[in-house]
Amino acid sequence: MVKFAHVSKSFGDIKALEDISFEVKKGEFVFITGPSGAGKTTILKLILREILPDTGQIEFDGEDIVALPEEKVPFMRQKIGVVFQDYKVLPERTVRENVEVALSVLGIAQEEWEARVNQVLKLVGLDKRSELFPAQLSGGELQRVSLARALVINPKLILADEPTGNLDWDTADAIMELFEKINKEGKTILMATHNQHVVARLKKRVIELKDGKLVGQTKEEKPKIKVKVEEV
Ligand SMILES: Nc1ncnc2c1ncn2[C@@H]1O[C@H](COP(=O)(O)OP(=O)(O)OP(=O)(O)O)[C@@H](O)[C@H]1O
Ligand SMILES: [Mg+2]
Known part of the structure; x- marks a missing residue:
């Protein structure tokens, strides 16, 4: 669904992203995590083609979005x-x-x-x-x-940038459950957050950034089976 290959992006002297490669497959729920300034939002902006990389390739839904002509960008964003x-x-x-x-x-x-x-x-x-x-x-x-x-x-894809940033823990948990439900119904989700509580709780695949570099990537874990006992 989304593929980055050796993507770098600088803003003046600031190297926002350096040689970033990863893939998000259809149906996955993936976190991009890392401290403030790590480059999380920059990745989302690149996928939306709000900005272009200096070097590297970006694919979305099978299309090379770096080479995509300007007039086709709105159609791409509709997905x-x-x-x-x-x-x-x-x-x-x-x-x-x-x-x-x-x-x-x-x-x-x-x-x-x-x-x-x-x-x-x-x-x-x-x-x-x-x-x-x-x-x-x-x-x-x-x-x-x-x-x-x-x-x-x-x-086809949901991009979320720090969606629980303004919420207290319980409310954040409820929102994350909703994202999980939406993912289980088949939507691909890529979520940027520095909320380690959220990341740890959901046990999804994590792409970890620091100072614009990819410093870690986990593999997808098998989802836990939730047993809910309903009171009668
Ligand atoms: N338009 C811009 N002009 C100059 N510098 C920028 C611009 N956009 C981002 N940067 C810089 O690139 C780096 C990465 O920024 P980015 O917004 O991607 O970080 P982030 O991981 O989303 O951080 P946060 O958790 O605070 O939202 C930062 O150092 C930021 O200052
Ligand atoms: Mg950000």
């Missing part, structure tokens, strides 16, 4: 749902309208909106809050809105 730390929701719009914006941008026929929005709001647990405004929601709920907006376009 990616993005979730940020600060939610980036529109304050003047309801939950439903915030999600609809993503469909509107893609030019999806309006008669399809209601069903698609209802489906993703249910998935993220916001079906009863669809007519509320962002100011009426908690941080965890705002992050659910932004995840719903990312999912409604049915992307």
Whole structure:
């Protein structure tokens, strides 16, 4: 789904990334971790083609995105749902309208909106809050809105940049469970975070950066079987 081969990127004297190679396969859930300034966001920006590498190759969904002509970039981005730390929701719009914006941008026929929005709001647990405004929601709920907006376009890949950065531990855990559920339903997820608690808890594959260098990579572990005893 995503492949970096010997990618380097500098901003002036700052080497943000140096000779980075990794691959994320379809259906995987992978963390990019490392301290502040390690280069995590730079990797996500390269995948979105907001910036270009100095050297190296980047593939997304079988395409060489470095060589991709500018006019094709918007189409490529339509295959990616993005979730940020600060939610980036529109304050003047309801939950439903915030999600609809993503469909509107893609030019999806309006008669399809209601069903698609209802489906993703249910998935993220916001079906009863669809007519509320962002100011009426908690941080965890705002992050659910932004995840719903990312999912409604049915992307091939979800990129998340520090999605639990503004949330307390319990809320972060709930959001991570939601990402896990979405991954189990087949979505590929690449998540940048320096939250070691989140990384340790989920036991997913980890790509570890430090000062722009890849300093470690784990292999995918077998998922733990969760046994949930429900009280009657
Ligand atoms: N547009 C830019 N201009 C100059 N330097 C930049 C730019 N973007 C990133 N950098 C530098 O590149 C390095 C990597 O930045 P990046 O944002 O990828 O780090 P990060 O791992 O996401 O950090 P954080 O955890 O704080 O979000 C940093 O030293 C940063 O200052
Ligand atoms: Mg960052």
